[in-house]
Amino acid sequence: MLSIKNLHASVEGTPILKGIDLEVKAGEIHAIMGPNGSGKSTLASVLAGREEYEVTEGSVSFKGRDLLELSPEDRAREGLFLAFQYPVEIPGVSSTNFLRTAVNQVREYRGQEPLDAVKFLSLMKEKMKLVEMDQKLLSRSLNEGFSGGEKKRNEIFQLAMLEPTLSILDETDSGLDIDALRVVANGVNQLKSPNNATVVVTHYQRLLDHIIPDFVHVIFEGRIVKSGPKELALELEEKGYDWIKDEVAGHTV
Amino acid sequence: MSKDNQILEQFTSKEYEHGWSVDYEADESATGLNEDIIKWISAKKEEPLWLLEWRLKAYRSWEAMTEPEWANVHYPKLDFQSIKYYSAPKQDAKPKSLDEVDPELLQIYERLGISLKEQKKLQGIAVDVVLDSVSVGTTFKESLSKLGIIFCSFSEAVNEHPELVKKYLGSVVPYTDNYYAALNSAVFSDGSFCYIPKGVRCPMELSTYFRINAANTGQFERTLIIAEDDSYVSYLEGCTAPQRDEHQLHAAVVEIYAAKNAEVKYSTVQNWFPGDKEGKGGIYNFVTKRGICAGDYAKISWTQVETGSAITWKYPSCILKGDHSIGEFYSVAVTNNYQQADTGTKMIHIGKNTKSRIVSKGISAGKSQNSYRGQVQVMKRSSNAVNFSQCDSLLMGNQCGAHTFPYIDIQNPSAKVEHEATTSKIGEDQIFYCNQRGIATEDAVALIVNGYAKEVLNQLPMEFAVEAQKLLALTLEGSVG
Numbered sequence: 001m002l003s004i005k006n007l008h009a010s011v012e013g014t015p016i017l018k019g020i021d022l023e024v025k026a027g028e029i030h031a032i033m034g035p036n037g038s039g040k041s042t043l044a045s046v047l048a049g050r051e052e053y054e055v056t057e058g059s060v061s062f063k064g065r066d067l068l069e070l071s072p073e074d075r076a077r078e079g080l081f082l083a084f085q086y087p088v089e090i091p092g093v094s095s096t097n098f099l100r101t102a103v104n105q106v107r108e109y110r111g112q113e114p115l116d117a118v119k120f121l122s123l124m125k126e127k128m129k130l131v132e133m134d135q136k137l138l139s140r141s142l143n144e145g146f147s148g149g150e151k152k153r154n155e156i157f158q159l160a161m162l163e164p165t166l167s168i169l170d171e172t173d174s175g176l177d178i179d180a181l182r183v184v185a186n187g188v189n190q191l192k193s194p195n196n197a198t199v200v201v202t203h204y205q206r207l208l209d210h211i212i213p214d215f216v217h218v219i220f221e222g223r224i225v226k227s228g229p230k231e232l233a234l235e236l237e238e239k240g241y242d243w244i245k246d247e248v249a250g251h252t253v
Numbered sequence: 254m255s256k257d258n259q260i261l262e263q264f265t266s267k268e269y270e271h272g273w274s275v276d277y278e279a280d281e282s283a284t285g286l287n288e289d290i291i292k293w294i295s296a297k298k299e300e301p302l303w304l305l306e307w308r309l310k311a312y313r314s315w316e317a318m319t320e321p322e323w324a325n326v327h328y329p330k331l332d333f334q335s336i337k338y339y340s341a342p343k344q345d346a347k348p349k350s351l352d353e354v355d356p357e358l359l360q361i362y363e364r365l366g367i368s369l370k371e372q373k374k375l376q377g378i379a380v381d382v383v384l385d386s387v388s389v390g391t392t393f394k395e396s397l398s399k400l401g402i403i404f405c406s407f408s409e410a411v412n413e414h415p416e417l418v419k420k421y422l423g424s425v426v427p428y429t430d431n432y433y434a435a436l437n438s439a440v441f442s443d444g445s446f447c448y449i450p451k452g453v454r455c456p457m458e459l460s461t462y463f464r465i466n467a468a469n470t471g472q473f474e475r476t477l478i479i480a481e482d483d484s485y486v487s488y489l490e491g492c493t494a495p496q497r498d499e500h501q502l503h504a505a506v507v508e509i510y511a512a513k514n515a516e517v518k519y520s521t522v523q524n525w526f527p528g529d530k531e532g533k534g535g536i537y538n539f540v541t542k543r544g545i546c547a548g549d550y551a552k553i554s555w556t557q558v559e560t561g562s563a564i565t566w567k568y569p570s571c572i573l574k575g576d577h578s579i580g581e582f583y584s585v586a587v588t589n590n591y592q593q594a595d596t597g598t599k600m601i602h603i604g605k606n607t608k609s610r611i612v613s614k615g616i617s618a619g620k621s622q623n624s625y626r627g628q629v630q631v632m633k634r635s636s637n638a639v640n641f642s643q644c645d646s647l648l649m650g651n652q653c654g655a656h657t658f659p660y661i662d663i664q665n666p667s668a669k670v671e672h673e674a675t676t677s678k679i680g681e682d683q684i685f686y687c688n689q690r691g692i693a694t695e696d697a698v699a700l701i702v703n704g705y706a707k708e709v710l711n712q713l714p715m716e717f718a719v720e721a722q723k724l725l726a727l728t729l730e731g732s733v734g
Contacts, residue, residue: 048689051681072688081689088686092704101700102690109691141704158690 001026001197002047002067002166007058008222009046016042018222019058024166027194031208031233032201034219035241040201041085043219044170048082049075063165076102077109081164083155085171090142095154096124098142099161106162127160131187149180156187167191168199173207185210205237218244282339288312291439294339298408298442301415311428311438318432324595325624325656326564328500328537336471336502338440393457403448404459407475410446417448421479425508425545425572433504433566434541437473441506444474449484449515458714460489471502478508480515482548487518489717500528500563505540513548513575518556520713521569522721525561527728532591532620535563542569546578546604554581555598556712558721560728563592568626570599573607573635580609583709585721587702587728588621588653597627597658602638602668611642614706617653618729624656631668638668646676647705649698649729699726 002024009017016039024030034040046053047060049072060067067075090098103123104114115123128135131153143151152172159167169188173181188198188211200211208216208230216232217224220241225248226232236244280297282290291312295305320330397404403414411418428438445461461476480486490507503525511517519542528535538561544553555569571580582598600609609629617623623646631638646655657674679701687697703710703722710718 048685050685072685073691073693076689076691084686084689088680088682090683090686090701090704092707093700098687098690098700101696102687102692105693105696106691162690 001063002199003061005059007043007046007060008056009042009053010056011042011053015056016053016222017046020219020222020224022217022224024197024199026165026197027192028215029192029198029200029211029213031211031213031216031230032199032219032224033203033205033216033233033236035245036203038219039222040203040219041170044082044168044199044201047075047168048072048080073105074109076162076164077106079165081159081162081167083152083159083167083169083172085174087143087151087155089144089146091144093142094140095138095142099124099158102158103161123161127157130160130190131157132183133157148175149177152176152184153180153187156184160187160191163191163196165196166199167196168201170201171203172200173202173204181207182210205233208233220244220248280339280341281337284337285334286312286336286338286440290338294440294442297339298411300411303419304411307423307428308439311435312440314429315432315435315439318435320432324566324626325622325658326566326593326595328564328593331502331537333436338471338473339442341442397455397457400453400456401450402453402455403446405446407441407444407446407477410477414446414448417479418446418477421477421508421510422475423508425510425543426506426541431541433539434506437475437504437506437541440471441473441475444476444505446476447478447486447488449478449480449486451481451512452483453481454484455486458487458489460491462491471504473503474505476505476507477510478517478519478544479510480512480517480551482513482515484512485516487714488520489714490519490521491524500535500537502537502539503562505542507540507542507569509544509553511544511546511548511551511553511578514550515548516552516554517544518554519544519569520717521555521557521559522713522717522724523557523559523561523565524724526563527561527592528563528590530590532563535592536561538562538565538567540565540567542567543572543599544570544580545572546575546580546607548578549575549604550577551575552579552581554579554583554712556583556709557585557596558706558709558713558724559584559586559594559596560724562594565592565594565596567596568598570601571609572601572603573609573638574603575607576604577606578604579607581712582609582611582613582627583712584613585616585706585709585725586614586623586625587616587725588618588623589728590619590621592619592621594622595624595626597625599628600630600640602629602631602635602640605635606637607635608639609641611640611644612708613642613644614709615644615646615655616649616702616705616725616729617646617655618649620652622654622656624658626658626660628660628662629670629672630662631665631670633664635665636667638665638670640668640670642670642672644672644674645705646674647702648676648678695726698729702726702729 004020004022007017007020032040055068100120107114133153137150172184213230216228216230218226226244282293291308295308426434428435447459449455478488509517525536525538546553553571559565573580580600586594586596588594598611611627613625615623615625625644629640644657648655655676659672661670683701684694684697702725710721713721
C-alpha cells in the first residue's frame with residue numbers, strides 16, 4: 001500500500017529526513033518511535049504533503065501511485081489521513097459543516113453522489129459512538145475551546161467519518177489522560193480492517209499497550225535505524241533511546 | 254512566507270461578474286453641476302416648488318462645504334463638473350405598471366437574476382428597481398397597499414404622498430449633514446419610498462435593487478423608510494454596476510424613521526464594481542445612512558455585506574432617541590486588490606436605557622486597505638445606556654492593511670460600554686488542515702471566511718444570506734491556490 005524508498009526531506013534547507021525506507025501493507029499497524037527531533041513528525045507531514053517540507057530525494061508510492069505528485073487534498077481523497085498532533089481551530093465553522101464539506105468533496109473525487117443531510121447525520125451518529133463523542137461538540141466551532149482530549153478524539157472521529165486506507169496518527173497520545181487514551185485507541189482498533197493500514201507515530205510506549213503494532217521502527221537522525229516486532233517498543237520503554245544512539249554511533253565509528 | 258505570497262498572487266485573479274453594460278437610448282442632463290442643472294432635474298421630474306427650493310438650499314450649502322478628508326482612503330480629487338447628474342432610459346410614456354415597462358430594461362434585471370415578474374412573490378420579496386437615475390418598476394404594490402403599506406419609487410411618493418415626504422425628507426439626514434449628503438439632496442433623482450402604517454407587520458421583504466448602467470454618470474438615490482408605531486419591516490438593498498475604466502460616483506442617502514415600538518431591519522449586499530486587479534475603475538461609494546429610533550422601544554438594525562466598490566465611505570448609524578430603544582450594526586466588509594473601505598457606524602444614545610450592539614468583521618486581501626471607524630456617544634440624559642462593540646479584522650497575505658478607529662464619548666456615568674477587537678490571519682495551518690481532509694484550497698478559504706463572518710451573515714434574511722456567502726467566496730476567489 002505504502003512504499004517509501006530512500007526518502008530525503010528538508011525544511012528551509014536543513015535536511016531532516018536522510019533516507020527513510022518503509023513498506024506498509026494492508027491490514028498492518030506500524031509504530032514509528034524515536035527521540036524528540038529525530039524526524040518522526042516530519043515524516044508524517046511529508047506524507048500528508050505539507051508545503052514547507054521539501055523532498056530532495058527518494059520516492060513514495062501509495063496504492064501504486066506516486067504520492068509526491070499529488071496535492072495535499074488529492075492525497076486525502078486517495079485515502080491518506082493524518083491525525084494531527086496539534087489540530088487547528090476554525091472559528092465559526094461547526095465540526096458538522098466542516099466534515100460534510102470534506103466527506104462530500106472526497107466522495108465527489110471518487111465519483112460518488114454527495115450525501116444528503118439525513119444520510120450524513122445518520123453516518124455521524126454511527127461514528128460518534130466509536131469515540132464516545134459528545135454530540136454537543138459537533139455543533140460547536142471546529143476545535144475551538146476543545147480540551148486537548150476532545151481535540152484528539154475529534155481527530156479520530158474524523159478518521160472514522162472519512163474511512164481512509166492509510167491513517168497516520170501523529171503523537172495522538174500526547175496530552176491524553178489514560179481514559180481518553182483508551183477511548184482513542186479503542187476507536188482506532190475498531191476501524192482496523194484487512195483493507196486499511198495504520199502508522200502510529202509516538203514517543204512513548206503506552207499507546208502501544210492499546211494499539212498493538214505489527215512492527216515497530218525506530219527513527220534516529222532522519223533514518224530508520226532499527227525495526228522489530230512489538231517487543232521492541234517495550235525494550236525502548238525500559239532502556240530509553242540511549243542504547244539505540246550508542247548502537248548507531250558504534251556502527252559509524 | 255513564500256506560500257502566503259503565492260496564495261496572495263493567485264487570489265487576485267477574480268473577475269467581476271456583473272461588469273457588462275447595455276446600450277439604450279438615454280435622457281441625460283448636461284455634464285456638470287449648477288443651479289440650472291438642478292432646476293432641469295426638478296422640472297424633468299415635474300416636482301413641486303417646495304422640493305426644488307429644498308434642493309437649491311442643499312446645493313448652496315454644498316457649495317460652501319469642502320470634501321471630507323478624514324477618512325483613511327486615498328484617491329485623486331473628484332471633478333464634480335465632469336459628472337452627469339441625471340441619466341434615465343428613454344421611455345415614451347411613463348409606464349403605469351410593470352407590464353408597460355420596456356422589456357429590454359426588464360431583461361437587464363433578469364440577467365442580474367432579479368425577476369420583476371410577480372412570480373417573485375413565491376420568494377416573498379417585493380422589489381423596486383432603480384436604473385441609473387430612475388426607478389423602472391416596483392413589484393407587489395397592490396397587494397402591499399391593501400395593508401396600507403406604501404412601497405414605491407421616491408418620485409412617485411413626491412407626487413402622491415407629498416405630505417409624508419415633506420414631513421420626513423431630511424429629518425434624519427439634513428442636507429447640512431455632510432458634503433455627500435448635501436450633494437445628494439441637491440441632485441438626487443430617484444430611490445425608494447416605504448411607509449408602514451401603525452400596527453402593521455410587513456408580510457414580505459421589501460427590496461431595492463440599484464444598477465448603474467450609463468457611463469460618466471453619478472448615481473444619487475434617496476431612500477426614505479417610515480415605520481409608524483408598533484410596525485415592522487425588513488428591507489433589503491442590492492447593487493451592481495458595469496465594469497468601466499473610469500471611476501463613478503455613487504452618493505446615496507438612506508433615512509429611516511422608527512416610531513414607538515417599531516422595528517426596521519435594513520440589510521445591504523453591496524457589490525458595486527470594485528475596479529480591476531490594477532485598481533483601475535470602480536465605484537466611489539460615498540453613502541450616508543442613518544436611522545432614528547424616535548419613539549420608545551423602537552429598534553433599528555443595520556446589516557451590511559460590503560464586497561464591491563473601489564472606495565467605500567459609509568457609516569450606517571442609529572440615533573437612539575426613544576427610551577429603551579435599540580440600535581444594531583452588523584457588518585462584513587471585504588476588500589481585495591486595490592479596494593479601500595472606511596466603514597463603521599455611529600450609535601448616539603440620547604434616550605434612557607438605550608442599547609446598541611456593533612459587530613464588525615473586516616476581511617482584507619490583496620493590496621487593499623480596510624478600516625473600521627465607529628463612534629459610540631452617550632449623552633448626558635441617557636442613563637443606563639449599554640453598548641457592546643466587537644471589531645475583528647482578518648488579513649490574507651502581507652500586503653493589505655486593517656485599521657480600527659473607535660471613538661467613545663460618554664457623558665453619563667451610568668453607561669456600560671464594552672469594546673473588543675481582534676486581528677488575525679488566515680493561517681496556512683488552517684488551510685492545510687482543510688486540505689488534509691480532502692477540501693480544496695478555494696473551498697477551504699470560503700469555509701474559513703464564512704465561519705469568520707457567520708455572526709453577521711446570520712442576521713441576513715435567508716435568501717440573502719446564501720447570496721452573501723457565495724459573494725464572499727467569489728470576491729476572494731483565485732486569491733488562494
